[in-house]
Amino acid sequence: MAYTSEIEKLERRYAENPKGRNFAPLADAYRKAGQLDQAIELCTSGLERHPDYVSAYIVYGRCLLDQHDDEGAAPVFRRVLELDPENVIAFKVLAEIGARSGRLDEAVLWLTKLLAADPMNGEAAEALAVAKGKASQAAKATTPVTPLAVAVAPPVAPAAPEPPDLVMEPELVQAGGPQRQYEPP
DSSP states (O other): OHHHHHHHHHHHHHHHOTTSSTHHHHHHHHHHTTOHHHHHHHHHHHHHHOTTOHHHHHHHHHHHHHTTOHHHHHHHHHHHHHHSTTOHHHHHHHHHHHHHTTOHHHHHHHHHHHHHHOTTOHHHHHHHHHHHHHHHHHHHHHSOOOOOOOOOOOOOOOOOOOOOOOEEOHHHHHHTOOOOEEOOO
């Protein structure tokens, strides 16, 4: 594999000065060769010694992306932006992470910042238009339709019919016979 000779060369360079910044190119070569654990270990130890090394953060973030760890990569690329506020790689990656995770508003934000830093980036302009369209569709799909308020009186239950006047037939009451109720016509 072509990476083997490149890795060997970078390993020799790193061995000559293990406290220098040669760890980032070696870590990137490990990443490209699929040796992600070695690359991540090299990045984390190197970044402890060089916490302001933007290129190393980019390599580290790419390693996390290669492991499908968007949630771990996002803060790494935000750190890149703290160190380099117009870093187009960080803007692009953060926009991709936002879009993949369904946070289209974040994707729009990062793509807008990318275009502010690199106004001639046609790919970013297209991606921004797509993200805005998807965000608009998502907003329409999730916005509940509010019906117009109409004042409607609650239904009134029908009145119960009046009970008929009950009258006892006087002749039966006086005679002591069976009592029945009499309903007037």
